[in-house]
Amino acid sequence: MSPQTHSNQNIKKPNVSGQFYSADADELSRHIDHFIAKSIVEPLKRPVDIVIAPHAGYVYSGGVAAYGFKAVQEYAYKTIVILAPSHYFGFDGISVWESGGMETPLGIVEVDEAFAKQLTTAHQKIYYKPEYFEQEHSLEVEIPFLQKSFQDFKIVPVVMGQPTPELLKTFAQALTQAINGRDDVLIVVSTDLSHYHNDAKARKMDEHAIEAITKFDVERIWNEVHQRTNMEMCGLIPVTTALLYAKMNALNQVDVLRYANSGDVSGDRDRVVGYASILIYKKDQGKSDKMQDELSSAQKSKLLDTAKKTVEEYVRKGKVYEVAETDPRLLKEEGAFVTLHKNNHLRGCIGNIIGQGPLYLTVRNMAVAAASQDPRFDPVQVEELDAIDVEVSVLSKPRRVKSVDEIELGKHGVIISQGSHHGVFLPQVADETGWSKEEFLSQLCSQKARLPRDCWKDPQTVIEVFTAQVF
Structure with missing residues (x-):
């Protein structure tokens, strides 16, 4: 300037x-x-x-x-x-x-x-x-x-x-x-x-x-x-x-x-x-209690930094990035996904819906998994790193809905469960695909839960929603 x-x-x-x-x-x-x-x-x-x-x-x-x-x-x-x-x-x-x-x-x-x-x-x-x-x-x-x-x-x-x-x-x-x-x-x-x-x-x-x-x-x-x-x-x-x-x-x-x-x-x-x-x-x-627990820009930056360094360290050296954290907000147990894109195409996405240990470690562990364990893709290679974009989604606790009318596309992630089958779409999937609500739910049933496309209409199907902070 x-x-x-x-x-x-x-x-x-x-x-x-x-x-x-x-x-x-x-x-x-x-x-x-x-x-x-x-x-x-x-x-x-x-x-x-x-x-x-x-x-x-x-x-x-x-x-x-x-x-x-x-x-x-x-x-x-x-x-x-x-x-x-x-x-x-x-x-x-x-x-x-x-x-x-x-x-x-x-x-x-x-x-x-x-x-x-x-x-x-x-x-x-x-x-x-x-x-x-x-x-x-x-x-x-x-x-x-x-x-x-x-x-x-x-x-x-x-x-x-x-x-x-x-x-x-x-x-x-x-x-x-x-x-x-x-x-x-x-x-x-x-x-x-x-x-x-x-x-x-x-x-x-x-x-x-x-x-x-x-x-x-x-x-x-x-x-x-x-x-x-x-x-x-x-x-x-x-x-x-x-x-x-x-x-x-x-x-x-x-x-x-x-x-x-x-x-x-x-x-x-x-x-x-x-x-x-x-x-x-x-x-x-003027924010609601729910909003007051949102991550600050600094906390988001820390988590994104952890995810990026983890991918880099694991792909280059096969080592899990060592990180320590004292921020109480990042020590909470919360669900998180790490998504990798290469040239605007999905390259890996793994997460835990329910937190298992401190949030910052969940993000780190999901970064390793997204880079190396997504069954849809081969592990990320060193020569790909410069083209990889990393995205972190921190999830709210899921809540069950009684009707699909409660689902707001773009705001809610959705979990479909029936017996041993379950599948999840993050909130951003709706924006990325442009699907209608019916198509969104049908794809979730068939593509993710391996159930009939109309399983979301079945009274035996459990439907839950959550929100995500995506950065």
Whole structure:
């Protein structure tokens, strides 16, 4: 996406171009495109208030940062506030770059001067002091991702020193007043997590930190990071500010899109740095109880990622992909199917209607089965992998219907059972085939249940329906 230009001479030159990321515009653009392309996340069609992103060198954290920016890139933000910690100056206050612009190899991004000045007038310790931006990388590394993700936007760059909790509350209030209900303002929070522990300890510490963020537990984060006990984050001040803002504005949804550490890239598991990509926004409250248990975009991304990696690992190496999960939603027992398509044609589909163990393991196991055990097809071969598309369907619990009039094509999957015979069609079969309800049921009886075509009319036949989240 095209960078913006600005005629004002108050342009901040980059500090770490050529160090944390490439100084060559074309190469930098390709790197970011690569990170975003590899991010398995579903872009949201709604505004998000806050993105938490890491700020290490792109080779280490760029792949994690890309998840958050890809998830929000389809929404047209006009102002993007970047909250970054100061690594070099321990000043008592908050410095806001209030005019001009900031330059990267991709061009100059203009500062939203009116917005910035609203912040600097809120308190005497919220001011413009350009020296506090010198050397700092934590703010700068977010900007190229923004330039590649959005058009026609301005930024409000903020470097945060060591302000008091009271000043952070004042700043969060100033943000609230400046945003004033706009849905085209995004807050980007720059932080890494634990630093230089071994992989096992780092993951445990980062799990504590992420859990506290998901619970909006400002006090716990503030105390434990200061005490350096259960968690670490160099962006404590920006994260605390963002959570205070979230609580002031009744934000209630946290999606953890991605976690990794530097060891996942370097292979060095003795001294790692943790990274996370997290979204915070307000979830609609008008949904029914049934809808509230739907998977979030982050949870869908995790399951789809598991299915894809499982197929890849099993087909290439004959090994079952090892994966661990702590998200309580993904530990529930639920039915799931994994469907493989090759060049838009079915290549395998296997599932369990009723959950047998944690959902994430059901998805993994069904991915293995779809690639190797569907009796209609030969096992998937390595040379086919580039052409294989993976789809996951997570099923609701089936319920029996008294009449086929209750079946809604495209919404309901259907199970036909009679004696030892049974068959199932997923909801998407109706859309893919265009069948009428009568043809849909007749095909289900004959093709899947190996029963007469009109078995669905037989009072002895049990008909059940379910819904599916398909992604």
